[in-house]
Amino acid sequence: MSQVKRPISHRQREARSGWIFVSIWVIGFLLFSLVPLVQTFVFSLNAVTVTATGISMDFVQMANYSRALLTDPTFVELLIGYVIETAISVPIVLIFSMIIALLLNLKFKFKGFFRTIFFLPVVITSGPVIQELTAQGATKVAGLADSATIEVLLRELPNALRAPVQYLLSSFILILWFSGVQILIYLSSLQKIDRSVYEAAAIDGANAWESFWKITLPALQTTTLINAFYTIVTLSHFSENKVIKYVYSQTYAVQGGIGYASAMSFIYLLALVVILAVITLALSYSARKSR
Amino acid sequence: MDNVKTFYESRLKSFLFGNREDYGLIVKVMLYLLLIAIGFVYLYPLLFMFVTSMKSPQDLLNSMIQWVPSEFYVGNYTKAFRVLNYPINFLISAFVAIVPSLLQAGVASLVGWGLARYRFRGKNLIFVLLMATFIIPAQTTVIPQMLAYKSLGLLGNVFSLVIPALFGQGYRSAIFVLIFYQSFSTFPKALEEAARLDGASEKEIFLKIAVPSAVPAFIVSIIFSIVWYWNETYLTSIFLSGGVSTLPMQLSKFVQAYENLYPPGMVNIFDRLNEAVKLSGTFLNILPLLIMYFVLQKWFVESVERTGLTGE
Structure with a gap:
């Protein structure tokens, strides 16, 4: 490179250095995210067959999409199940992690010990481990999920409600296990709330209950949104997720193939984005109302 | 006399129900009970896994034995290890x-x-x-x-x-x-x-x-x-x-891998694959x-x- 010094402003030099630092990520994004994403989309519009030398594609327009949504009963059923399970799990995770964080924010002995327990699942939740634990019945609320009373109760429920309740009973502990990181995030936000606000409220005659609704909860609004995002994404990417398992099995299936699996992944991505958008809207709406 | 009585009364009250510096005994007991209860639910799958993984085939069949295995048995672990x-x-x-x-x-x-x-x-x-x-x-x-x-x-x-x-x-x-x-x-x-x-x-x-x-x-x-x-x-x-x-990949094909090492028709009944061996594998994982x-x-x-x- 020639060493001719062009007059270059401080601002430009700064921008150039910045781009140099992020360039490796930008290259990576193009190579490992954008290009594969576009390719997957192209696959989803084709019937893809794997041959000895590579793959051959046959353009079929939206056939894969219409097959997934209109003729494949399994996929639609699993997708609806996924939306329902997410809608049940996310509030549970959020409320539970907030309660635990509020408890851990109190002053008492052995706090570190309890923190260690509540964070432990984060370290060990992998697909096969969860699958093994579920298969051996270790994740049920002991004695509750299969007691006779519950069974009678389940039979009385309408069909639409039965599946969610069953899901809740059989994997209650599992849902709680996804709360570890969220507890930490809530806890650190709680610690940032100024103590003097509570003292001022107490002097004005507010009790603990009122302070919680008027001070703590509004202060946790952004954190709740972050946690909701994190929870939804973690649950949706989890390798034991039924939709993901189905898409995976279809990738290698003779009937399905790469094209069909790609179309289903795009529908799944769309569902995930819609869920995230709904949650964002709902939480920011409730934030505006409470203000 | 009355003064003394109210003094002790208020001491007792703040000991049980707390005051501004302290939560008081009742709140504390409830707090610990709550945390221990949730902690137990949280750790239940792990406890279950660990206890089951230590059970010998005889213990597994014995419905009397729930939480305390009758002997210190590591046979499941040696199998899962292999x-x-x-x-x-x-x-x-x-x-x-x-x-x-x-x-x-x-x-x-x-x-x-x-x-x-x-x-x-x-x-x-x-x-x-x-x-x-x-x-x-x-x-x-x-x-x-x-x-x-x-x-x-x-x-x-x-x-x-x-x-x-x-x-x-x-x-x-x-x-x-x-x-x-x-x-x-x-x-x-x-x-x-x-x-x-x-x-x-x-x-x-x-x-x-x-x-x-x-x-x-x-x-x-x-x-x-x-x-x-x-x-x-x-x-x-x-x-x-x-x-x-x-290791997690191997765990997900555990059954198949087990049957390669211990073919079902060839081994005696106690060496068949059971949940204790599977959970030992999970624990090792x-x-x-x-x-x-x-x-x-x-x-x-x-x-x-x-x-x-x-x-x-």
């Missing part, structure tokens, strides 16, 4: 977890520094794309990558997991970029300016000033990354298919992470505070 092909698969798991994690942390620190300290156009776009990489499920990007690795002959090779990490596109890379971004955002500008006046290059500022200041961010990123890579099975099972296998967790627990549970991840 079925998992533990030493070799442990090393592969460790490699697959550690190498991408180190690379990922290094790249994330570069990108986080670039985003936190320099003003340039397109920065907001990069943040949006970062969020996108966090949200987009692997399913929508993995097939073309797999085909590419296949044509390069890298399928089944651990490097197919290392290369994306090298470009900041590893598993959950976006979170680590944000950790470093947060950590570098609070770094005093004056230090950087002083170094620049002394003639330090951008590279030197990053390596000699920024990196040493971000040691907590590095530690947190690396340990979380190791845990997540260790537990990740979707990408590993696709990219390593037909090649080596990690998470054991390295448990050890790591208890050694480094402070770093895990204080990670959010130490890196300021939630921001202001």
Whole structure:
């Protein structure tokens, strides 16, 4: 490179250095995210067959999409199940992690010990481990999920409600296990709330209950949104997720193939984005109302 | 006399119900009961797994034995150890977890520094794309990558997991970029300016000033990354298919692997596959992470505070 010094402003030099630092990520994004994403989309519009030398594609327009949504009963059923399970799990995770964080924010002995327990699942939740634990019945609320009373109760429920309740009973502990990181995030936000606000409220005659609704909860609004995002994404990417398992099995299936699996992944991505958008809207709406 | 009585009464009252400095006995007892109860529910699957894994085949059949096995039995573990092909698969798991994690942390620190300290156009776009990489499920990007690795002959090779990490596109890379971004955002500008006046290059500022200041961010990123890579099975099972296998992958084909070693028709009834052996395998699977967790627990549970991840 020639060493001719062009007059270059401080601002430009700064921008150039910045781009140099992020360039490796930008290259990576193009190579490992954008290009594969576009390719997957192209696959989803084709019937893809794997041959000895590579793959051959046959353009079929939206056939894969219409097959997934209109003729494949399994996929639609699993997708609806996924939306329902997410809608049940996310509030549970959020409320539970907030309660635990509020408890851990109190002053008492052995706090570190309890923190260690509540964070432990984060370290060990992998697909096969969860699958093994579920298969051996270790994740049920002991004695509750299969007691006779519950069974009678389940039979009385309408069909639409039965599946969610069953899901809740059989994997209650599992849902709680996804709360570890969220507890930490809530806890650190709680610690940032100024103590003097509570003292001022107490002097004005507010009790603990009122302070919680008027001070703590509004202060946790952004954190709740972050946690909701994190929870939804973690649950949706989890390798034991039924939709993901189905898409995976279809990738290698003779009937399905790469094209069909790609179309289903795009529908799944769309569902995930819609869920995230709904949650964002709902939480920011409730934030505006409470203000 | 009355004074004394009310004095003790109020002492008793504040002992039980608390006062401004203290919660009082009743609140405390309830708090501990609640925490212990939730803690038990939380740990129940692990306790169940551990106890069951110590049961001999006779204990499993004995319905009287629930929580205390009748003898100290490690036979399940020796079997699971063999079925998992533990030493070799442990090393592969460790490699697959550690190498991408180190690379990922290094790249994330570069990108986080670039985003936190320099003003340039397109920065907001990069943040949006970062969020996108966090949200987009692997399913929508993995097939073309797999085909590419296949044509390069890298399928089944651990490097197919290392290369994306090298470009900041590893598993959950976006979170680590944000950790470093947060950590570098609070770094005093004056230090950087002083170094620049002394003639330090951008590279030197990053390596000699920024990196040493971000040691907590590095530690947190690396340990979380190791845990997540260790537990990740979707990408590993696709990219390593037909090649080596990690411990979680081996666990997911446990039944098949067991029957290869102990063919069902050939062994006596007590050597058949039972839940105790399966749960021993599960326990062996998470054991390295448990050890790591208890050694480094402070770093895990204080990670959010130490890196300021939630921001202001």
